[in-house]
Amino acid sequence: MDMEMETDMHLAAGYCAATGVYRSRYPPQFAAVTASSFPDYIFPRLLFPDRVARPAFIDASTGAALSFGELRELSIGTARALSALGLRRGHVALLLSPNSLHFPTLSLAVLSLGAVLSSANPLLTPDELAQQARDSEPFLVLTTGDLAPKLCSLPDVVKRVLIEQLLTDVVKDDGPEQATDLPASNIGRDDPALLFYSSGTTGRSKGVVSTHGNVLAMAASLERKWGTARAGDGGRGRDKQQDDDVYGCVLPLFHMFGFSSFVLGTAALGATTVVVPGRFSVQKMMAAVEQYGVTRLLAVPPMVVQMARAATGESSSLRLRQVVSSGAPLTREHIARFHRCFPGISLAQCYGLTESAGCVTMCDLYHDSVDGEGMAPSTEVEEDGVAAVTTAVEEERFSSGGSSVSIGRLLPDAEAKIVDPVSGEPLPPHRTGELWVRSPSVMLGYLKNEDATALALTAATAAEGGRAWLRTGDLCYVDSRGHVYVVDRMKELIKYKAYQVAPAELEDVLAAHPSVHDAAVVPYPDEEAGEIPVACVVKKPGSHHLQEDELLSFVQSKVAPYKKIRRVVFVDSIPRSPSGKILRLQLRSFLQGSVPEAEGRNSCK
CATH class of the missing domain: 3.30.300.30 (ANL, C-terminal domain)
Incomplete structure (x- = not known):
């Protein structure tokens, strides 16, 4: 490949040979955000005239709905009730709850007080919950009556608050006229907002501390990504059909993928989310998709597999236009099977970590969705020479059984390096190494674990813009169009x-x-x-x-x-x-x- 062609390929990939950094094709988004905290960012959006009366969340099992205006009122009322119980800025509030209509309400209430929201998987045993509580030291636990017995191993000093009773009291005692202003909390971007647990790159579960700045960055990034036009304008305009989009939520909201997508993303975007509570059932999910006109469904690979298995061959009655999968790579076989069963529905992948507060890459919706052969087609016009090199390299990988399903391009404000695990040198397109990511959404660090933090994050330097790189532990490469591909995992999870x-x-x-x-x-x-x-x-x-x-x-x-x-x-x-x-x-x-x-x-x- 001659130098001119190599330069063209680097430009198309967003790669800078001088620094070894890949940059997002989207213009920076976070720099334009002026809010000092996530509540400052989200609450005004809930009162926009075109969305205040629109359903924010719908419970598919009951049909109950919560409008954006009601979400704001109930969240602020709940914050006042939690403040009366003593919850203050810096306190940790543990939320142990299955998916429900009010999971976002409780989350926003905690964050609006400057308290730190922590979540736990309802499937954890009492001993596992006690171990997480010993690490996070919650001031109180918000849980349901069904799950309350699992708190038997927690110290008595930790307050137990039953969600059902709390919300009943808020609705009864705190009318809309009292819920117009947020409780004063003086929250800043550097204040901790979330404490979600992840196994990180190796070993035991660790508490990931994300700040309000991290959360703000992720919300703004998803708002930009999901709110851009589908007409191929490169992210410069609003999606004219965005008001028509309905998101399906079958992901657990205690997990960062579900939380960032629906408590941060769709709430900021102003899109309706249909929550399908209870144990996952593909039949129940597809019934909700049809009944509520879901247009975009977020899922994990086993759900995609079950969708294809349960397909009846008739999907014309569905408004579903896209399924976005994350959590693990989809195989080419599963992708091909899905497209045979749902030829009119695009399938895309995204990639993220708890440590990055959600997604850092995503296929360009409706354009870069993976096709039936597992390849991610380009939406951009490339020079013939660059395209020929790209095709040759990727066909060789594909025929040899290598990773060939793109996890998308970098989201706004995200940067990446592909680092040689041996030499530590950054690598150009089509070379495989460890994926490092840098974004304003990347975590502050692991709670009370400086050694693990030092292993996951590089030292921030002024030359690097003051932000650390997150070592993902995943072996990846970037093609000459900026698509990222996962090859294998360095980590042992x-x-x-x-x-x-x-x-x-x-x-x-x-x-x-x-x-x-x-x-x-x-x-x-x-x-x-x-x-x-x-x-x-x-x-x-x-x-x-x-x-x-x-x-x-x-x-x-x-x-x-x-x-x-x-x-x-x-x-x-x-x-x-x-x-x-x-x-x-x-x-x-x-x-x-x-x-x-x-x-x-x-x-x-």
């Missing part, structure tokens, strides 16, 4: 139905069993779940009686359902490096021939 499962946590549980001498947990491919946790176990001498079912039950009793071991393979030893590190790649290769024999004994469903 298992992605079960888009949940993050840390092998180290399960290995500690297995080690506590009196008949286990050594254990290692590794992922194993599964069509529906993506990956399942499989344990390789060495029995202690004299423990020949130990059976697989006993270990499965032992682990299941101590962890949330999505974390449980799905299969056990007994081995003579666990391969380790001289330093004692488990050689997981060797185990994964070994399991390719060992696990199928156990398939009939243990279902992963």
Whole structure:
């Protein structure tokens, strides 16, 4: 490739060879935001004349709706009630709740007081909740009557507030005329706003501290991305059909993907969100999509797989125009199957982390959606030479089985580097290395964990604009059109139905069993779940009686359902490096021939 062609390719990719940085094709968005906190940003938007009476959230199970104006009134009224209970700026409020119409209300109420919102998976065991509470030290817990018994292991000093009673009292005692002003809190952009838990790049779950500035940046970025025209104007205009868009929410709101999409994104955009509460069911989801005219559905790969499996072959009655998937990569096979079942619905991917307060890449809606062959078509006119090089490189990757499904382009204000894991040097397009991202939405750090923060974030320097780079632990490359592709993960997390499962946590549980001498947990491919946790176990001498079912039950009793071991393979030893590190790649290769024999004994469903 000659120098002129290489320069053209770099420009098309948004790559600067001098700095090694890839930049978003969208103009900067965050610099224009003047609000000092997320409540300052969101509450005025809820009163815009064209949306104050529009439904903000609809409960698909009951048909109950909350308009944008009512969302504001109820959120401020709830903030006053929480203030009366003693919640103050800097306090942590733990929200333990399934998806509901009022999850956004409670979230906005906490944030408007300058308190820090933390969330927890309702599937966690009482001991797991207690462990998270010991780390986050909540002032109070907001939970439902059904989930309240799970708080039995929390210290008595932590207040329990039942959501049902709280909201009943707010509606009864705090009318709209009293809920016109926010309680004074003097919140700034550097104040902590969210404390969501993530396994990060390695190891145990850690508290991710996101500031109001981080949250503001993500809300503004999604508002810009989802609110731009679909007519190919490069993000310069508003979507003329935006008022027509209805978003479907089946993602858990306690997870950053769901929270950032619906509490931050659609709320800022002014789009209606249909919440489908309760245990996921593809039939229930599709019924809500049809009944409420959902046009854009956010999902994780197992949901996309189930949509295709349950397809009846007739989708003309649906208003659904797009499905956006994240949490784990979609395979080419699943993409092709989806397009065969839903030829009129585009399928796109996005990528983000808890540490980045949500998405950092997303396919250009309605233009860069992946097609039936798993490729992300370009929407831009390229020079013939650059296009030819791009096609040749990507066809070679595709035919060799490499990653070929784009996770989209960088969102507004996001920057990236592809860093050689060995040399540490930034890499140009079509070279694979670790993805580093930099954005005003990237976290402040991990709560009370300076070592983990230092591993995840580079030192911020004036030369780098004062912002740190987040090391994602994912091996990626960027093509000459700016599309990002995930090749593999450097980190050891298992992605079960888009949940993050840390092998180290399960290995500690297995080690506590009196008949286990050594254990290692590794992922194993599964069509529906993506990956399942499989344990390789060495029995202690004299423990020949130990059976697989006993270990499965032992682990299941101590962890949330999505974390449980799905299969056990007994081995003579666990391969380790001289330093004692488990050689997981060797185990994964070994399991390719060992696990199928156990398939009939243990279902992963």
